[in-house]
Amino acid sequence: MTRDYNLKTVLGEDKFNAIHKSKILLVGAGGIGCELLKDLVLLGFGEIHVVDLDTIDLSNLNRQFLFRHKDIKQPKSFIAIDAVSKFNFHNSKLIPYQASIFETDKFPLSWFNSFDLIFNALDNAEARSYINKIGLFLNKNIMETGTTGINGYVQATIPNLSSCYDCLPRETPKTFPVCTIRSTPSQPIHCIHWAKNVLFNSLFGEDDSDEIKLTDKNIEQLGTDNEEEIKTLLAENNELIELKNSIFDDSFVDKIISKIFIKDIENLLKIDELWKLRKSPIPIKFDQNVQKKLDLITQDQLGNGQKIWSIEENLKVLISSTKNLQARYSINKEIEFDKDDEDTLNFVVASANIRSYIFHIQLKSKFDIKSIAGNIIPAVATTNAFIAGFSSLLSLKVFQNIDAFKDTKSIYTSQSKERLISSGQLSYKNPKCASCSITRSFINIDNSLTVKELIDSLIDKYQYEEEIAISIGSKLLYDIDFDDNIDKKLIDLGITYGVHLSINDETDLKNNVEFYIELNDEGKIQLPDLIIPDKPKPIVEDKKDQNEQDDDNVEEEEEELIIMEEENDDDDLVILESISSTVEKRKNELELIKEDAKKPKN
Ligand SMILES: Nc1ncnc2c1ncn2[C@@H]1O[C@H](COP(=O)(O)OP(=O)(O)OP(=O)(O)O)[C@@H](O)[C@H]1O
Numbered sequence: 001m002t003r004d005y006n007l008k009t010v011l012g013e014d015k016f017n018a019i020h021k022s023k024i025l026l027v028g029a030g031g032i033g034c035e036l037l038k039d040l041v042l043l044g045f046g047e048i049h050v051v052d053l054d055t056i057d058l059s060n061l062n063r064q065f066l067f068r069h070k071d072i073k074q075p076k077s078f079i080a081i082d083a084v085s086k087f088n089f090h091n092s093k094l095i096p097y098q099a100s101i102f103e104t105d106k107f108p109l110s111w112f113n114s115f116d117l118i119f120n121a122l123d124n125a126e127a128r129s130y131i132n133k134i135g136l137f138l139n140k141n142i143m144e145t146g147t148t149g150i151n152g153y154v155q156a157t158i159p160n161l162s163s164c165y166d167c168l169p170r171e172t173p174k175t176f177p178v179c180t181i182r183s184t185p186s187q188p189i190h191c192i193h194w195a196k197n198v199l200f201n202s203l204f205g206e207d208d209s210d211e212i213k214l215t216d217k218n219i220e221q222l223g224t225d226n227e228e229e230i231k232t233l234l235a236e237n238n239e240l241i242e243l244k245n246s247i248f249d250d251s252f253v254d255k256i257i258s259k260i261f262i263k264d265i266e267n268l269l270k271i272d273e274l275w276k277l278r279k280s281p282i283p284i285k286f287d288q289n290v291q292k293k294l295d296l297i298t299q300d301q302l303g304n305g306q307k308i309w310s311i312e313e314n315l316k317v318l319i320s321s322t323k324n325l326q327a328r329y330s331i332n333k334e335i336e337f338d339k340d341d342e343d344t345l346n347f348v349v350a351s352a353n354i355r356s357y358i359f360h361i362q363l364k365s366k367f368d369i370k371s372i373a374g375n376i377i378p379a380v381a382t383t384n385a386f387i388a389g390f391s392s393l394l395s396l397k398v399f400q401n402i403d404a405f406k407d408t409k410s411i412y413t414s415q416s417k418e419r420l421i422s423s424g425q426l427s428y429k430n431p432k433c434a435s436c437s438i439t440r441s442f443i444n445i446d447n448s449l450t451v452k453e454l455i456d457s458l459i460d461k462y463q464y465e466e467e468i469a470i471s472i473g474s475k476l477l478y479d480i481d482f483d484d485n486i487d488k489k490l491i492d493l494g495i496t497y498g499v500h501l502s503i504n505d506e507t508d509l510k511n512n513v514e515f516y517i518e519l520n521d522e523g524k525i526q527l528p529d530l531i532i533p534d535k536p537k538p539i540v541e542d543k544k545d546q547n548e549q550d551d552d553n554v555e556e557e558e559e560e561l562i563i564m565e566e567e568n569d570d571d572d573l574v575i576l577e578s579i580s581s582t583v584e585k586r587k588n589e590l591e592l593i594k595e596d597a598k599k600p601k602n
């Protein structure tokens with residue numbers, strides 16, 4: 001029996017051969033990428049290109065199973081390919097690149113176009129969104145994946161049909177009202193945030209960060225209208241800036257303690273209003289007796305990071321880490337917080353805990369504060385393995401399938417009590433999505449030509465009225481009221497290979513278009529034959545009717561989902577669970593899209 005026998009039996013001879021002849025791209029060779037590469041090689045994809053910009057770190061080894069200790073500092077993509085070569089039973093051609101996927105000279109549009117399918121195994125929204133747009137420019141399917149701890153997802157994007165990576169708004173990092181952070185913390189996270197973003201940055205970091213630039217011009221950011229509190233916070237902030245001026249003094253750390261943990265707290269206590277319903281803070285004591293206790297604390301006593309330090313132990317660590325940071329500051333000037341930099345971490349842990357102590361908040365271990373301050377959710381190898389497995393299996397349904405939208409599912413893993421894995425039909429694209437609601441194509445231009453020559457060609461080719469605007473991202477290059485650049489060369493405005501150039505019809509008749517710029521040096525502007533659809537008209541309907549109608553749609557979708565799940569009982573992908581949370585998720589997605597659709601248009 002050959003090695004191909006089982007695969008041929010499962011996939012069928014035709015699909016097996018098609019896969020064997022195909023060429024695919026894997027972006028990212030980290031946690032998900034290592035698992036996925038192993039799966040893709042075992043499935044026998046013909047040619048697999050792997051791009052990763054990074055080298056291997058010690059901290060990768062616990063889950064990026066293709067790497068060994070000897071590989072530290074080596075490029076991930078090369079080592080990953082080396083490792084899977086040992087079980088490359090179907091003789092896939094394996095090609096590694098150590099580069100960022102944004103590098104347009106290495107990865108031009110034509111290069112992306114040569115792949116049958118793209119797999120994302122990335123860890124950041126920017127790169128995912130970039131690949132998403134490439135898929136939309138080229139009408140190429142993308143298998144998108146992501147994990148955080150035990151939560152993970154696989155979602156295929158079928159361009160211009162299913163929802164794309166940018167269709168749903170992404171979660172923004174959690175923020176806290178400035179007054180909670182600065183005067184009335186009530187949770188450990190408030191004190192950790194303060195220690196890292198306010199105190200550490202004011203004393204050692206970049207002093208133009210928004211969080212420490214409190215002036216009477218931006219007091220509305222404080223989130224309080226208590227005049228006394230505002231006055232106190234502004235004074236406190238100015239003193240903090242002054243404190244930094246004594247960074248080279250021997251008494252610097254004493255000044256920190258007496259200002260931050262005593263005087264500032266005494267000032268806050270004077271604002272009665274704040275403490276009517278809250279337990280008032282208690283400034284720490286820092287005298288000879290305390291100092292004597294600190295002298296007795298040994299390094300061993302501080303433990304390995306799991307121990308919750310006493311107030312004296314926190315003070316001891318604050319003093320020693322401040323002294324180290326002072327010495328480093330004299331050489332480096334700015335110091336950035338880094339969870340793996342012991343001095344910066346110790347300073348933040350100790351000052352956060354001392355503040356917690358003052359405000360009667362639970363103290364935390366160094367290990368816990370490191371996770372919170374470094375925004376770390378530990379990666380779970382099993383989630384990566386699950387998600388990579390599903391991505392490779394689902395790709396078989398997406399690959400060369402014109403009904404991929406209908407035949408494919410999204411898969412989620414979560415910590416739900418009922419079930420760990422759930423699935424749902426792909427959702428339709430969001431008609432308001434800034435990435436997939438517009439028309440996309442590519443143009444080939446000589447960028448030594450002028451803006452005027454480009455505008456004239458566009459108007460002529462696509463029958464625009466005179467009023468069009470061109471921009472790159474949020475940077476406007478030209479519109480009828482802003483023609484300063486009209487005679488400038490395109491190259492001088494940053495129009496180079498790979499730039500995404502937006503064309504907006506200011507008369508609002510034609511849909512917006514985004515062009516991927518390709519270059520020639522023959523003085524030509526080559527515009528594709530493109531029928532630019534009309535801009536969708538805003539639907540003005542009775543609000544109540546619209547809401548009722550939308551609710552009906554959600555119910556219909558739920559019913560449809562239930563039917564699909566039942567019909568798929570004998571599917572080759574068996575999902576062991578009920579469907580309530582998927583429906584909930586889909587319902588949330590639809591709610592978000594509905595909310596967005598209700599927003600007034602420009
Ligand atoms: N623009 C990019 N081009 C190429 N590869 C990228 C790009 N952005 C991120 N990556 C790669 O995607 C991979 C994502 O893997 P993963 O989420 O496991 O991150 P990691 O950096 O390996 O781990 P951790 O962040 O937990 O230390 C990384 O190897 C990273 O180098």
Ligand SMILES: [Zn+2]
Nearest residue numbers: 164167433436
């Ligand atoms: Zn979209």
